[in-house]
Amino acid sequence: MVKEFRKKQQRPKKSSLVYGKAAVLQALEQGEALDRIYLDQKLNDPGVGEIRRLATAKQVPVNYVPAVKLAHFNVANHEGVIAQKSRIVYQNLQDLLSFVIENGEVPLFLILDGITDVRNIGGIARTAWCCGVQAIIIPDKGVGALNEDAILTSAGALEKIPVCRVNSLMKAVDELHLNGVTVFASAMDASLPVATADLSVPAAIIMGSEEKGIYPALLKICDTRISIPMQNHFESLNVSVATGMILYEAMKQRMQG
Incomplete structure (x- = not known):
C-alpha cells in the first residue's frame, strides 16, 4: 500500500488557545466556541471536575493527554489545562x-x-x-x-x-x-x-x-x-x-x- 504523505501540522497560534483552569472554566461558562479541551492525564485536581462537567454539557470533547503533548503548545502556566478555540459554531x-x-x-x-x-x-x-x-x-x-x-x-x-x-x-x-x-x-x-x-x-x-x-x-x-x-x-x-x-x-x- 502506498503510504499517504502527511505534512507536519503547524503548532496552533497562541491567540487560538485558552489555558489555565480558571480561564478555560470561564470560556465554558460564557459559551465560547471551543474545538476541544486537553487535560494532563495525570492531573488530580477537584477543580477540573467542573471543567469536565461543563464540557460534557456543552458537547466539547475532552482529550486526556501526556504532559509532553501540552508542552507542544508552547504556553506557560497552563496548569495542565489547554483549550483550543473554534471558528466553527457547531449546530444541533x-x-x-x-x-x-x-x-x-x-x-x-x-x-x-x-x-x-x-x-x-x-x-x-x-x-x-x-x-x-x-x-x-x-x-x-x-x-x-x-x-x-x-x-x-x-x-x-x-x-x-x-x-x-x-x-x-x-x-x-x-x-x-x-x-x-x-x-x-x-x-x-x-x-x-x-x-x-x-x-x-x-x-x-x-x-x-x-x-x-x-x-x-x-x-x-x-x-x-x-x-x-x-x-x-x-x-x-x-x-x-x-x-x-x-x-x-x-x-x-x-x-x-
Missing part, C-alpha cells in the same frame, strides 16, 4: 434537519468517519458546499480538528456550511432514519455503482478513511452501500476525490429532477 443535528425540511429542501448530508487529515477535510468541505450539501456531520473523536489549516484548505467553506458534531455517529444515523433520511455508505466492495443509486431522495452519505474505511458497526446500519467504478483497480481513491465524485452525482440527479 435535529434542529438542522427540521430547518432543512421545513424550508422545503431535500436533505443531503455528509458524514465523515475517521478522516483525520485536515487537508482532506478542508477539500471535502469545499466540494460539499459547492454541491449543495446542507450539513457535515462529524464525531467528537477520531476526526481531524477543524482548525486554521482545515479552514484555509476549504477556502472558507467550513465557515459557510453547517457542521454538526455528535458524540456517536451510530446515534446520528438513527436520528437521520427517524427523519426519513436514507443513509448511503461509500464502500469499495459495494455492488451498486454510485450512478445507479437514487441520490435524489433525502440522503446522507458516509465517507470513511482511506486506511480503514467505515467503522463496521456503522456500515451495518446503513441502508445502501455504493461504490465508484474504476477502469484500473487500485487500493483506494483519495477520500476527498471520492467524495467529490459521489456528491457531483447527487447534485446532477437533483438538478435533473
Whole structure:
C-alpha cells in the first residue's frame, strides 16, 4: 500500500488557545466556541471536575493527554489545562434537519468517519458546499480538528456550511432514519455503482478513511452501500476525490429532477 504523505501540522497560534483552569472554566461558562479541551492525564485536581462537567454539557470533547503533548503548545502556566478555540459554531443535528425540511429542501448530508487529515477535510468541505450539501456531520473523536489549516484548505467553506458534531455517529444515523433520511455508505466492495443509486431522495452519505474505511458497526446500519467504478483497480481513491465524485452525482440527479 502506498503510504499517504502527511505534512507536519503547524503548532496552533497562541491567540487560538485558552489555558489555565480558571480561564478555560470561564470560556465554558460564557459559551465560547471551543474545538476541544486537553487535560494532563495525570492531573488530580477537584477543580477540573467542573471543567469536565461543563464540557460534557456543552458537547466539547475532552482529550486526556501526556504532559509532553501540552508542552507542544508552547504556553506557560497552563496548569495542565489547554483549550483550543473554534471558528466553527457547531449546530444541533435535529434542529438542522427540521430547518432543512421545513424550508422545503431535500436533505443531503455528509458524514465523515475517521478522516483525520485536515487537508482532506478542508477539500471535502469545499466540494460539499459547492454541491449543495446542507450539513457535515462529524464525531467528537477520531476526526481531524477543524482548525486554521482545515479552514484555509476549504477556502472558507467550513465557515459557510453547517457542521454538526455528535458524540456517536451510530446515534446520528438513527436520528437521520427517524427523519426519513436514507443513509448511503461509500464502500469499495459495494455492488451498486454510485450512478445507479437514487441520490435524489433525502440522503446522507458516509465517507470513511482511506486506511480503514467505515467503522463496521456503522456500515451495518446503513441502508445502501455504493461504490465508484474504476477502469484500473487500485487500493483506494483519495477520500476527498471520492467524495467529490459521489456528491457531483447527487447534485446532477437533483438538478435533473
